[in-house]
Amino acid sequence: MKPALMKRVVALSLFATFMAYSMYVYTAGTHLPQAVAFHAKVSAGQRLFQENNCIACHQFYGLGGYMGPDLTNVISATGKGPLYAGVFIKNGTVRMPNFHFTDEEADAVIAFLTYVDAAGKYPAENPRIRWYGTVEDAK
Amino acid sequence: MSDAADNDNVGLWFILLGLCALAGGLVFGTIGASQFLYPGFLQEVPFFKSRPLHVSLVVSWIFLAAVGGIYYYLPRHCGLKLFSDKLARLHFWLFMVTGLAILGCYFSGRFGGREYWEFPAVLSIPIFLSWILFGINYFRTVARKRDTWPVYLWMWGTGAIFFLLTFSEAYLWLFPYFRENIVRELTVQWKAYGALVGSWNMLAYGTAIFVMSRISGDDRPARSNLAFALYFLGLTNLMFGWSHHNYPIPNAPLIRNIGYIVSMSELLLLGRIIWNWRRSLSTYQKYRHQQAYRFLFASEWWIFLNLILALIISVPAVNLITHGTHITVAHSMGSTIGINTMILLASVFCVIEDRVGIRLPAKYSVPVRVGYWLGNGSLLVFWVALIGAGLGRGTYSGGSFQEMMALIRPYLLVFLVSGVGLATGLLLILAPSIRLIYALGFRDRRLVAAVAPPMETTG
Numbered sequence: 001m002k003p004a005l006m007k008r009v010v011a012l013s014l015f016a017t018f019m020a021y022s023m024y025v026y027t028a029g030t031h032l033p034q035a036v037a038f039h040a041k042v043s044a045g046q047r048l049f050q051e052n053n054c055i056a057c058h059q060f061y062g063l064g065g066y067m068g069p070d071l072t073n074v075i076s077a078t079g080k081g082p083l084y085a086g087v088f089i090k091n092g093t094v095r096m097p098n099f100h101f102t103d104e105e106a107d108a109v110i111a112f113l114t115y116v117d118a119a120g121k122y123p124a125e126n127p128r129i130r131w132y133g134t135v136e137d138a139k
Numbered sequence: 140m141s142d143a144a145d146n147d148n149v150g151l152w153f154i155l156l157g158l159c160a161l162a163g164g165l166v167f168g169t170i171g172a173s174q175f176l177y178p179g180f181l182q183e184v185p186f187f188k189s190r191p192l193h194v195s196l197v198v199s200w201i202f203l204a205a206v207g208g209i210y211y212y213l214p215r216h217c218g219l220k221l222f223s224d225k226l227a228r229l230h231f232w233l234f235m236v237t238g239l240a241i242l243g244c245y246f247s248g249r250f251g252g253r254e255y256w257e258f259p260a261v262l263s264i265p266i267f268l269s270w271i272l273f274g275i276n277y278f279r280t281v282a283r284k285r286d287t288w289p290v291y292l293w294m295w296g297t298g299a300i301f302f303l304l305t306f307s308e309a310y311l312w313l314f315p316y317f318r319e320n321i322v323r324e325l326t327v328q329w330k331a332y333g334a335l336v337g338s339w340n341m342l343a344y345g346t347a348i349f350v351m352s353r354i355s356g357d358d359r360p361a362r363s364n365l366a367f368a369l370y371f372l373g374l375t376n377l378m379f380g381w382s383h384h385n386y387p388i389p390n391a392p393l394i395r396n397i398g399y400i401v402s403m404s405e406l407l408l409l410g411r412i413i414w415n416w417r418r419s420l421s422t423y424q425k426y427r428h429q430q431a432y433r434f435l436f437a438s439e440w441w442i443f444l445n446l447i448l449a450l451i452i453s454v455p456a457v458n459l460i461t462h463g464t465h466i467t468v469a470h471s472m473g474s475t476i477g478i479n480t481m482i483l484l485a486s487v488f489c490v491i492e493d494r495v496g497i498r499l500p501a502k503y504s505v506p507v508r509v510g511y512w513l514g515n516g517s518l519l520v521f522w523v524a525l526i527g528a529g530l531g532r533g534t535y536s537g538g539s540f541q542e543m544m545a546l547i548r549p550y551l552l553v554f555l556v557s558g559v560g561l562a563t564g565l566l567l568i569l570a571p572s573i574r575l576i577y578a579l580g581f582r583d584r585r586l587v588a589a590v591a592p593p594m595e596t597t598g
Contacts, residue, residue: 003364004287010371011293018378021397022308025330029391030323038319046318050252056187061325061387062463064254066532067175067186069540070463079538095178097185119321120389123459133454134399135386 036118044105045112052099061122068096075110075117082110149227151580153207154487156235157200158573161480164196165562165569172558176551184246191257192245197475198255198339199238202302204483205342206230206273209295211490212349213280217292222279226272233269237262255332256309263310270306274299289352289361290370294345297370301338301377305331326382326390333381339479341373347435347482350489354432355422372408376401383453387462395455402453409446412439429497430507434485437515441477444522445470465547465554466529469522476518476561484568491575503571514564520557524550 001009049055057067064070074085089106092098101109128136171189173180184192210227213219221227241258244250251259277299281292309331311317317324348366352358360366382398412419419439426432448470452461461467488507491499499507528550535543544551 007293007367011374014371014374014378021379022330025326025390025394026311026317026323029394030320030326031391032320032322033389036321043319051250053187053191053250053252053257055252055254056190056257059463060321062467063325063329063384065186065190066465066468067178067190077538097187116321122387122463124387127459129456129459133456134396135455135459136392 032119036115038115039111041108041111042115045108045110045115048101048105048109049112057096060116061120070122071113071116072120072122073117075114082114085110085113148580149224149231150207150209150211151490151576152231153203153210153234154490155207155573155576155580156231156238157203157207157483158487158569158576160196160203160238161200162566162569162573164193164200165565167193167196169559169562172555176548176555187250188245188248191250192242194255195241195245195257201339201343201475201479201483203234204486205298205339205346208346208349208483208486208490209277209342213277215493216353217281217284219280219283222276226276230269230272230276233265233272237265237269253309253312254328255335260310260313263306267303267306270299270303274303287362289348289358290366291345291349291352291361293367293370294341294348294373297374297377298338298341298345301334301341305335305338309335322388322390325388326385326394329384329388330381333384334377336474337373337377337380340474341377343479343482344373346486347438350431350435350482350485353489353493354426354429354435369408369411372404376405380405383458386455386458399453399455403450405446405450405453409443409450412443412446429492430488430499430504431485431492433511434481434488437511438478438481438485440515441473441481441518445473445477448473448526460533461529462533464529464532465525465550466533469525469529472518472525473522476565477515477522480565481515484572487572487576491572491579494579495575499571503575506567506571510564510567510569512564514561514568517557517560517564521554521561524553524557528554 055064057065059065059070060072062070071085074080075082086106088096089099089109090101090103124135130136167184167189170181170184171186171193174186174189178186181189210221214221241262244258244262249259250257251262256263277296281288281296284292308327311327311331312324317327348361352361379397380401382394383402385398386395419436423432423436427436448466451457452466452470498504528547531547531550532543535546537543
């Protein structure tokens with residue numbers, strides 16, 4: 001096979017594999033681990049979370065900015081919960097601006113955080129590390 | 140002046156705009172770093188605004204400088220007149236106007252609230268269109284090349300295609316199917332961003348190979364089997380290596396395992412760097428008087444350091460501690476500043492030295508030399524401080540965020556001071572670069588003549 005043709009074959013094969021893998025990621029690879037309801041209030045909270053650029057300071061599963069804490073399990077964490085989160089959402093702190101949310105808006109953001117919380121645990125609670133470096137039961 | 144020289148001004152405009160974006164990005168980065176320690180600092184631009192301003196401007200710098208270099212090099216040095224100068228100019232103005240609209244949105248507090256692309260989603264449309272214009276122009280231009288393509292032409296084309304793919308993918312959240320499943324939403328988001336970084340790396344590394352070919356006057360390494368093997372290794376990492384960002388997300392184990400295996404393939408790159416170490420040093424001795432080469436040499440060091448860090452944090456067991464900490468920031472700063480920015484500054488000086496010669500007057504070369512050492516030295520301290528802060532955060536076992544922040548405060552202080560040093564160093568490099576690229580792009584003959592004898596076109 002000529003080198004130029006060989007390069008094209010390799011590139012196209014890689015691209016085809018990439019597309020097939022992407023389809024897997026979009027479907028079977030990313031099922032929610034348990035039934036988590038996404039309703040209108042969650043949707044409103046998600047919209048508020050994005051419009052106020054909360055991800056600039058906070059993270060889900062460690063992804064986002066580091067000015068504030070990770071919020072993945074703020075609702076279920078010991079000593080925290082919806083009321084705890086609500087105080088911050090409504091009033092802000094020295095590090096967090098007061099966005100002047102109405103009670104309804106704050107409830108929507110809490111509903112969104114509750115929805116995120118129900119999907120999994122971060123960090124992993126009982127990770128089992130294999131000798132080759134992988135981690136099991138990291139959900 | 141040749142046709143090529145007449146046509147390559149649009150490339151210089153892109154580079155000039157990129158240099159200005161980097162200067163702005165450094166200012167907002169310094170403000171953001173200060174706010175990390177002193178949250179009340181400059182409340183007119185709070186952290187949730189300074190961070191996106193910093194990120195978007197620096198990302199713009201990378202794309203603008205890379206695209207500008209491609210528009211400049213194709214007609215002037217690859218013998219490929221652009222398919223359409225009008226399309227290139229339209230690309231520039233579309234980018235410019237969209238960029239200003241994005242800055243306006245950030246200042247006025249209108250956000251789309253997505254990592255990297257924090258502007259309202261509607262502004263993604265002109266960005267997408269501008270890359271379509273670039274893609275048409277690029278592929279219609281290089282399609283005329285009859286002999287085999289050197290690897291950098293492959294890399295630039297790959298960067299353009301994957302930018303469009305990953306940029307589109309980053310907006311799949313607009314569809315309820317993705318938005319209403321947090322696992323899918325986060326996985327696809329980081330799939331898109333991981334590959335997006337891969338796409339700009341393709342543009343930057345392609346530029347590095349091109350610049351090295353120009354400096355050495357030897358195009359053969361860019362056509363070698365080894366160059367293409369490394370290109371395909373990079374492409375594989377672009378396509379499948381992104382999931383090392385995703386280890387904690389409860390998606391399918393297969394996704395995480397593929398990310399781990401593919402990430403470890405970068406050990407081959409590390410081995411190659413170590414194998415070539417002596418040759419790199421002798422090349423440095425040969426070309427060290429050229430500003431362009433010195434920046435390339437700095438990028439090699441940063442590739443080495445950052446590759447080691449990337450390999451370590453890509454091991455899932457280590458990632459348990461380092462994920463979601465400042466170590467991730469250290470890695471992204473090492474990549475965007477240490478590698479991409481050094482390569483693109485090499486490209487900027489390749490353009491300058493191409494037009495005005497390698498012996499710049501002291502008023503230009505001295506600030507560049509001081510900025511080079513101050514910038515790289517500060518970046519090293521900055522990088523180590525972030526790793527220290529990340530280890531502090533990752534190993535903290537208490538439940539108080541405030542307590543953890545107090546614990547890592549000494550590291551953050553070093554991060555801030557070295558960040559100011561880094562910004563100062565880069566601004567020292569940018570000031571003469573902006574002046575010279577402006578003079579070249581806008582035909583300031585008086586300034587160009589003051590720097591060098593009458594311009595001559597090199598082929």
